[in-house]
Amino acid sequence: MTVSKPILLAEDNPRDAELALAAMEEHHLADKVILCHDGAEVLDYLYCRGHFKTRLQGNPAVVLLDLKMPKVDGLEVLRTIKGDAALKPIPVVMLTSSREERDLVESYALGANAYVVKPVEFHQFLKAVKELGVFWGMINEPPPEGASRATGRST
Amino acid sequence: MGMDEPNSHQAVDPDGESSHPASRWGERILARVSCLAPLVHTFQNRSIEHRVLAGFGLVFAGILVISAISYRNMTVLIRNGHQDQRSHEFIQFLAATGEVMDDAESGHRRFLVTGDDGYLASYNTLRARAPEYLGYLRDLTDAISTQRARVNQLEELIAQQLQKERASIELRNETGFESVRAMALAGVAKTELDSARHLQVQMEQDETRALAQRVVESTTTTRSSIILLTIGALLLFVLLAAVYYLIRHDITERRRVADELQRRGELLEAANKELEAFSYSVSHDLRAPLRHIDGYASLLAKAATVSLDDKAKRYLQTISESATRMGQLIDDLLVFSRMGRQEMLRGTVNLNQLIASVLHDLRHDLQDRAISWTIAQLPEVTGDAAMLRQVFANLVGNAIKFTGSRPQATIEIGSRQSGQEEAVLFVRDNGVGFDMRYANKLFGVFQRLHRADEFDGTGIGLANVRRIIHRHGGKTWAEGALGEGATFYVSLPITRPSA
Known part of the structure; x- marks a missing residue:
């Protein structure tokens, strides 16, 4: 298994x-991770604009x-991704502290592919x-790049 | 409303007066009509329902009386109108009868003079039509009345006239003109005709007089109706105003209470929203630093594993454990808080099925344990299945936990009915038990009767049990003794088979 696509991690808290x-x-995956510090940066990356204007084309393997x-915020980013035909195939995993039911309901309603609550215990967090x-980075087969081209998004 | 109502009313009224000039006006009117005072007081002592009922009863009775009198007056007017018409017809027929009689006599006389049969047409008409005319006249008079007697008299006169004329006609036909000359000149039925004319005049006069009387009566009736309706409407208006005045206080009071209730409801809703935002924030923001504490302690332990001695490693271990435990406490508190706000989905709950599924979930705790179970047939209850599941998961989980030190544990789940409405369910164990002196602390939030190193847990379980059972309208209590086991009771509303 080779990791060809990056993992996009959206996390505002540096710790x-x-x-x-x-x-x-x-698991030696750290160099594949692209870190965004807020939702706006995530969207900049996905739409190749701003700070990410010159990045290599292509969608990430997964967005955490x-x-x-x-x-x-995360729900807004999720809504944008799942509302854009070109970005829709990207798997999105919610990785959050919130166990609140309404967050779960809303995330799945917007089309999240998975929802993971960050465990307090570090060993479990590590494992998760x-x-x-x-x-998502190695086992799962990401959607082919053509999937988004076929929908007609001009780059 | 009690008998002390007038006093409290007086105490309240000055405020009301300053803001309502109309009420002062009403008070003055009521004071002036002093004879009504006892009545008003009786009225004010009644409940608002009685007042409204009495007030509208009076208004209704007033409307009934006015309607009855109006109906009677209308009947009189209609009857008079009908009789007027009959009178006019009567007078017309009377005149027509007179004319026919006169025509018959004059035609008859011409016949006597000329002997020409053509002149007998009027005579024949009278003969033919008289019964019909008299029939009409009779129909238009009352059976026993002067006018009817006079109609009968007129009939007799006509009969006499016809008889006399017939006799003279026969005489003329047999003997010729000379023998009837005198008759032709004077007229045979002169007396009858005179009497008939006199009679007709009397009848017409009487009928006209009756007509005039009825016109006067109708006018009076109409006028009295108008006066009655006007006065009635005014009285009803005054009555309604009085009723409104007497219930006004209650209406404004009720409106004030309703407004107050709504305001408090809104406040409560706002407070609830705030609480929800607060617990959301707790859930999200409080966990993050705890994760960092545990995370960095673990990273440190790993990075400095060679240089740290056992003591330092134990310190790091304790930091991690404390952070984890606090995370657990936060989670428990959030569940407890949510339990109070969460909407209940009421339904019929089969407790035996519920307990079976609870035991299935606890099967990992039951490995390597020797427990003798006694589970009775339990009633069906009304409640939120998910919440009740949590209740029994807690109670059964506690029983398993606190019998851990017993080589042979006994756990009994049973019920007894208490009254028609509710069932009492209990979970009894032969575990470590508790001192009855601390029984009231059992169901408190984060209250524990055992040291943390004896039994694990945060102390939220029984607090959740109590909160859920209270929301179902039931009660919780416990009996036990140190070292002799414990029994936990909950009461719940029963589902009746018919319902």
């Missing part, structure tokens, strides 16, 4: 980001999305992030 990267590192983020990285 959480560091812990998540530490977890990814255990925090719910509470500055500027544009690692498994997410391995599954």
